[in-house]
Each structure stands twice: as structure tokens, then as C-alpha cells.
Amino acid sequence: MVNAIEWVEGKVIMLDQTRLPLEVKFIECADYRKVAEGIRKLWIRGAPAIGIAAAMGVALAAQDIRADHYDSFMNKIEPVFFELLSTRPTAVNIQWAIERIKRLLAEHRGEPVSTLKDLLIREARKILEEDIEINKAIGRWGAEFIEDGDTILTHCNAGSLATGGYGTATAPMRIAKEQGKLFQVIADETRPVLQGARLTAWELMQEGIPVTLITDNTAGALMQSGDIDLAIVGTDRTARNGDVANKIGTYTVAVLCKENKIPFYVAAPLSSIDFSLPSGEYIPIEERSPEEVTLVNGRCQIAPDGVNVRNIAFDVTPHKYVTALITEKGAFRPKDLKKLMKTNAETERFRFRP
Amino acid sequence: MVNAIEWVEGKVIMLDQTRLPLEVKFIECADYRKVAEGIRKLWIRGAPAIGIAAAMGVALAAQDIRADHYDSFMNKIEPVFFELLSTRPTAVNIQWAIERIKRLLAEHRGEPVSTLKDLLIREARKILEEDIEINKAIGRWGAEFIEDGDTILTHCNAGSLATGGYGTATAPMRIAKEQGKLFQVIADETRPVLQGARLTAWELMQEGIPVTLITDNTAGALMQSGDIDLAIVGTDRTARNGDVANKIGTYTVAVLCKENKIPFYVAAPLSSIDFSLPSGEYIPIEERSPEEVTLVNGRCQIAPDGVNVRNIAFDVTPHKYVTALITEKGAFRPKDLKKLMKTNAETERFRFRP
Numbered sequence: 156m157v158n159a160i161e162w163v164e165g166k167v168i169m170l171d172q173t174r175l176p177l178e179v180k181f182i183e184c185a186d187y188r189k190v191a192e193g194i195r196k197l198w199i200r201g202a203p204a205i206g207i208a209a210a211m212g213v214a215l216a217a218q219d220i221r222a223d224h225y226d227s228f229m230n231k232i233e234p235v236f237f238e239l240l241s242t243r244p245t246a247v248n249i250q251w252a253i254e255r256i257k258r259l260l261a262e263h264r265g266e267p268v269s270t271l272k273d274l275l276i277r278e279a280r281k282i283l284e285e286d287i288e289i290n291k292a293i294g295r296w297g298a299e300f301i302e303d304g305d306t307i308l309t310h311c312n313a314g315s316l317a318t319g320g321y322g323t324a325t326a327p328m329r330i331a332k333e334q335g336k337l338f339q340v341i342a343d344e345t346r347p348v349l350q351g352a353r354l355t356a357w358e359l360m361q362e363g364i365p366v367t368l369i370t371d372n373t374a375g376a377l378m379q380s381g382d383i384d385l386a387i388v389g390t391d392r393t394a395r396n397g398d399v400a401n402k403i404g405t406y407t408v409a410v411l412c413k414e415n416k417i418p419f420y421v422a423a424p425l426s427s428i429d430f431s432l433p434s435g436e437y438i439p440i441e442e443r444s445p446e447e448v449t450l451v452n453g454r455c456q457i458a459p460d461g462v463n464v465r466n467i468a469f470d471v472t473p474h475k476y477v478t479a480l481i482t483e484k485g486a487f488r489p490k491d492l493k494k495l496m497k498t499n500a501e502t503e504r505f506r507f508r509p
Numbered sequence: 510m511v512n513a514i515e516w517v518e519g520k521v522i523m524l525d526q527t528r529l530p531l532e533v534k535f536i537e538c539a540d541y542r543k544v545a546e547g548i549r550k551l552w553i554r555g556a557p558a559i560g561i562a563a564a565m566g567v568a569l570a571a572q573d574i575r576a577d578h579y580d581s582f583m584n585k586i587e588p589v590f591f592e593l594l595s596t597r598p599t600a601v602n603i604q605w606a607i608e609r610i611k612r613l614l615a616e617h618r619g620e621p622v623s624t625l626k627d628l629l630i631r632e633a634r635k636i637l638e639e640d641i642e643i644n645k646a647i648g649r650w651g652a653e654f655i656e657d658g659d660t661i662l663t664h665c666n667a668g669s670l671a672t673g674g675y676g677t678a679t680a681p682m683r684i685a686k687e688q689g690k691l692f693q694v695i696a697d698e699t700r701p702v703l704q705g706a707r708l709t710a711w712e713l714m715q716e717g718i719p720v721t722l723i724t725d726n727t728a729g730a731l732m733q734s735g736d737i738d739l740a741i742v743g744t745d746r747t748a749r750n751g752d753v754a755n756k757i758g759t760y761t762v763a764v765l766c767k768e769n770k771i772p773f774y775v776a777a778p779l780s781s782i783d784f785s786l787p788s789g790e791y792i793p794i795e796e797r798s799p800e801e802v803t804l805v806n807g808r809c810q811i812a813p814d815g816v817n818v819r820n821i822a823f824d825v826t827p828h829k830y831v832t833a834l835i836t837e838k839g840a841f842r843p844k845d846l847k848k849l850m851k852t853n854a855e856t857e858r859f860r861f862r863p
Binding site: 176177341344345346347349352353356357360365366367368369370371372373374375376377379402403404406407410411413414448449451452454455456457458459461462463464465466467470471 | 530531695698699700701703706707710711714719720721722723724725726727728729730731733756757758760761764765768802803805806808809810811812813815816817818819820821824825
């Protein structure tokens with residue numbers, strides 16, 4: 156399984172996901188601005204992955220900073236934070252990564268600049284490694300909800316390519332497969348950028364997990380015919396009441412699930428839960444260029460010249476549609492999420508089990 | 510506004526809708542088998558349009574039949590009925606047209622073959638002209654449900670291109686525009702064949718009706734934000750209890766409408782209501798080739814080689830989601846549809862008005 160992003164010999168190697176599945180091409184970033192470009196242009200996408208990219212972008216930028224002491228270094232790194240934060244607004248992960256880096260740098264106030272530079276590389280790699288461990292934990296908790304014979308619907312790509320590795324929504328699928336469970340996945344293609352068709356279908360085929368591709372329009376009909384047993388999706392940002400922001404169309408899947416009495420699970424690393432937000436209306440929703448809609452894969456025109464387009468990239472699923480959020484500490488009902496804010500939360504008492 | 514289909518000097522001229530919106534190309538059919546090919550390959554599509562195509566295909570075939578008398582003519586036309594009926598199973602219109610033609614031929618039993626040949630041409634043209642008049646009536650009844658400031662969601666293409674002209678779901682929009690009402694339309698692109706993006710957006714732009722294109726995933730978010738006031742769609746076949754078969758994704762739109770308390774109207778010529786079927790589960794649902802999904806516009810690959818695909822072309826919206834069906838005799842609630850089976854139905858008493 157190829158990696159979305161890696162730190163190799165002082166450079167950031169990023170898979171260009173816009174070219175999948177027909178071409179596997181890597182982009183070498185020696186400059187943080189190229190990393191920022193990659194985030195904006197979706198060479199790298201997926202909430203955890205762009206958080207890791209932001210951390211690596213900071214580490215890259217730090218290497219080139221000429222500064223004699225801490226304060227001068229901090230002055231020069233500030234605009235890097237700003238540029239990475241301004242790439243994309245919806246996922247909380249860039250914000251989360253930058254804040255983690257700021258706290259780390261504050262803890263090392265006054266230390267030599269060379270130390271700070273090394274620290275930032277180590278922290279970026281640590282964020283990536285922790286991400287994989289978190290995803291595996293999500294996989295273990297989430298696999299409990301997958302039974303033999305199940306058909307799982309997923310939306311967008313919350314797989315290995317969306318993360319440091321292993322995936323969030325796909326993690327329970329991997330673990331269930333290791334456990335010998337027999338199940339299949341339905342991946343909806345997820346227009347406009349087709350992460351389901353180009354990325355999820357590709358990943359799952361490589362993993363040997365049976366997958367069937369459908370258009371976004373088809374999920375409802377499959378639920379009506381009893382062909383879907385559960386849905387598992389990822390999240391770009393979740394409010395503390397369990398309102399979930401995720402790829403556009405997620406709200407639609409959730410409504411269909413409720414109407415058809417199908418459980419709707421959200422694989423949500425704790426880093427994706429923005430406890431500072433009381434509800435989903437505060438989550439910024441990115442809108443992107445019309446060409447993503449009118450020009451499939453950047454080259455196939457499917458609409459009249461000059462047509463008006465509304466390209467909303469994310470939507471918010473109100474918590475009432477969410478059966479449970481599967482975090483690295485266990486699965487929780489939306490109403491119990493805020494209990495995780497307490498440092499000594501007795502999670503065993505309110506975990507959601509099948 | 511170009512015509513989907515026309516009878517011109519003994520030939521059927523069919524617009525090749527697979528090439529829209531970038532290319533306006535007509536195909537000349539001198540043989541009914543080419544008409545059948547056009548139906549199967551979606552050069553012509555839309556329930557009323559393919560019914561007209563079937564009638565014209567029969568008329569075409571009839572011209573080439575060498576027969577001395579009625580019975581021999583009927584023997585030779587029978588395989589033509591069969592081939593046209595077997596092109597596509599879901600829309601009722603081909604069946605409806607063939608049955609109408611059979612009844613006409615039965616009424617003219619024993620007449621000269623040259624008379625029968627002329628009759629069939631005249632009947633095909635009559636079906637087309639009546640279709641336009643029916644659509645205008647649907648427009649007049651449906652326009653009552655459009656108010657100033659409304660935003661109307663539509664799905665697939667139930668416009669001029671889907672019919673003999675004027676459209677079904679778009680008919681109320683045309684009339685409302687003539688009445689000077691100020692409204693706009695949201696057209697979802699309607700994967701996999703993109704009738705919304707390629708056909709509806711194109712038609713409405715030509716008509717000067719403000720239209721915005723969205724992906725199928727986006728309708729839910731727009732309903733949540735209060736940006737959609739009503740939905741109007743067409744139908745390929747409706748059962749007598751008001752269960753509506755239409756382009757895949759229609760059921761999803763209907764569920765979203767119900768969840769967001771938005772009225773969901775179906776423009777349904779009486780010819781599209783199959784009173785022989787008690788409910789939607791009896792409507793045959795066509796499935797089509799995977800390439801429609803994996804190869805956008807027949808040339809842009811968006812999925813891995815060899816991926817499994819499920820390409821269901823239609824779905825059934827249970828009547829409970831349907832606010833009203835707008836027919837040429839007025840709008841009716843699903844529960845009142847079957848009253849139309851009575852020849853002296855007092856439609857004034859159970860019409861649905863805004």
C-alpha cells in the first residue's frame with residue numbers, strides 16, 4: 156500500500172492523489188510552499204493526512220530558517236503557520252497539528268535553533284506514527300460492529316490514503332478481515348472529486364477486500380432492497396455534540412440510513428473532534444471551484460460552457476443521525492462525546508458496544 | 510429548442526443526446542432497427558421520447574413491409590413490436606405506444622396495406638403532437654405550485670429532450686416563466702449518464718431559466734440551508750398507488766425532501782401511470798453496463814481497471830414521499846390516483862391544489 160506522505164531525507168514525498176487510480180506518481184517537496192500547494196490542489200487530501208502534511212511542511216520550512224535564537228526563529232516560522240492554516244478551512248487537523256507544534260515550541264523556549272529544527276522533524280514523524288496507531292485502535296473498536304455477511308457502505312475516502320496509513324473508516328474493515336470475517340464494501344464514487352471511485356475502490360482492491368463501486372445516487376436503492384447493513388464514514392471535523400462535518404453527501408447517506416433503519420458510524424480520531432465547538436453550525440464549510448464539477452478529472456467536460464455551479468465540498472450531519480463515533484478510545488454515542496473532555500473520564504462506563 | 514425526435518420525409522431524425530452539450534448532432538434513421546439501437550444506446554432517452562420513438566420505429570418498419578393483405582402485414586409487423594418492446598424495460602411508454610398502435614390496427618382490420626402504412630405514420634405524429642399538448646397542460650397545473658422567489662430542485666432530464674417537446678417536469682417552469690414569476694432551478698447532474706449536467710442545464714440555459722448545477726451529493730446540504738423550496742421530477746412509470754419509478758437517485762431526493770419538509774412533486778402524464786400495477790415493486794428496474802459508471806462520457810476513466818460495479822438505472826419512490834403527481838388532468842395525491850381509472854371520474858372533486 157502506497158503512502159500518502161512520507162518524510163525522506165529532508166524532503167516531503169507526497170503521492171499525487173489527483174492522478175489515481177490510473178497513475179501512481181510522487182511529488183517531491185523541498186519547500187513548505189509546495190506542501191501548501193499540494194494541500195490546496197488535493198494532491199494530498201483526507202483530514203488526518205493534511206494534518207500530517209502541515210506538520211511536515213512546518214518541519215521543512217524550519218530547516219531553511221536562518222536565525223540565531225529562539226525569538227527570531229519563532230518570528231520567521233509564524234508566517235508558515237499562517238499559510239498552512241489558510242490552505243483549507245474545514246478539517247480540524249491542520250489547526251490541531253499547528254497548535255500541537257506551537258505548544259511543543261513553547262515548551263522548548265530559549266533552546267538552540269538547531270534543536271528546534273530537529274524537534275520539528277521528529278514531531279512531524281511522531282504525528283504520522285501516532286496516526287497509524289490511532290487508526291489501528293479505531294479499527295479494533297470498529298470491527299466489533301462488522302458481522303459475517305455484512306455489506307458496508309462507505310463514502311469518500313477515509314482509507315490509508317486519507318491518513319498517515321491504515322485509514323479511519325477502513326480500519327475496522329482491515330481488522331475484520333484479519334479476524335476472518337466475511338463481508339463486502341460498497342463504495343460510492345463521491346462526486347465531484349471521485350475519491351470513492353478513484354481512491355477507495357483502488358485501496359480496497361489492493362487490500363483484497365471485496366468492493367463494489369456505485370454512483371452516489373445508488374445508495375438509497377441498495378438500502379431499500381436490504382443490500383446494505385451499515386455505513387462507516389470518516390470525518391473532517393466533529394463538534395462536541397457529535398455533529399459531523401464530512402465530505403459532501405455524507406448527510407444524505409445518514410438521512411437514508413435513518414429512513415432505512417441502518418446504523419451509521421463515524422470513524423473519528425479524537426484529534427478530529429473539535430471540543431471548542433458546541434455544534435456543527437460553527438464548522439466552516441469550504442466551497443471549491445466550479446471546474447471540479449464541470450471538468451471530470453480536470454479534463455472531461457460534462458456541462459455547458461458558462462453554466463452556474465455550486466460546489467460545496469462538505470456537509471454537516473446532525474448528531475441525531477449518528478449511531479456512534481468510533482474513536483481510538485472506543486465507540487461513543489454523540490451525547491457521550493463531551494464526557495471525553497474530562498481528563499479522568501471513565502470511558503468504560505459509557506462506551507457504546509454492539 | 511432542438512427536437513429530440515422528428516419524422517421528416519419518411520425518415521426518423523433523432524438528436525444524439527449522448528453528445529450533448531458539446532455537440533448537437535442528428536442521426537438519420539431509415540430503418541426501425543436503427544431507432545431501436547438509438548433507444549438502447551441513449552441517443553434518445555426520456556420516457557415520453559422513447560414512446561414516440563417506438564411509434565415512429567413501427568411506422569418506419571411498416572413502410573418497408575411487403576404484404577398483400579392485413580393478416581400478412583400483421584405477421585410481419587409483430588417482430589418489430591417485439592424488438593422495440595425489448596429495448597428498455599422500465600419506462601411504460603414503449604409498451605403504451607405499442608398497445609395503442611395494436612388497438613388502432615385492430616380497429617382497421619382488413620383494410621388495404623397502403624392504408625395501414627399511412628395510418629401508422631399519422632398515429633406516430635399524433636402521439637408526438639398530443640405529447641406536447643399534454644405537457645403544456647401539465648405545465649399549467651404545475652405552475653400553480655411555483656411561487657415568486659422559489660428555488661426548484663430537479664433531477665435527471667424531464668425537459669423538452671425527454672419528450673416530444675416542452676417537457677414534463679420543466680413544463681411548469683416554462684409556464685411560470687411566461688406568467689412572469691421569478692424563480693430559479695437547481696439541476697443535479699444525475700450520474701452516471703449526467704442527464705442533469707448535460708441536458709437539463711443546457712435546456713434551461715437556452716430557455717433563459719436561471720439554473721445552477723450541483724453534484725447529486727449536494728442536494729441535501731442545500732435543503733438543510735433552506736435553499737430549496739420544492740422538487741419537481743418526472744417519471745418513467747408510476748404504479749396506481751403512486752409509487753414512482755424514475756431515474757436512480759430520485760428516491761434519495763424524495764427522502765431528503767421529506768426529512769426537510771419540502772414538497773416533492775412528480776410530473777406524470779397519464780400515459781406514464783401504469784394502472785395495471787398495484788404498486789412499485791412490480792416495476793421492472795433496468796440495470797445497465799458498468800462502463801456508464803467507470804467511463805464518464807464514454808471516454809474518461811475514473812475507476813480502477815476491473816472494478817466491480819452495480820449500475821442500477823432507476824429506483825422506486827414509495828408513494829408516501831410524493832406530495833402530488835401533476836398530470837394533464839390536474840395534480841392529484843397518490844391516494845387519489847386510482848380514482849382516475851373510472852371513466853367518469855369527477856376529477857374536480859379530488860384535484861390537489863396549492
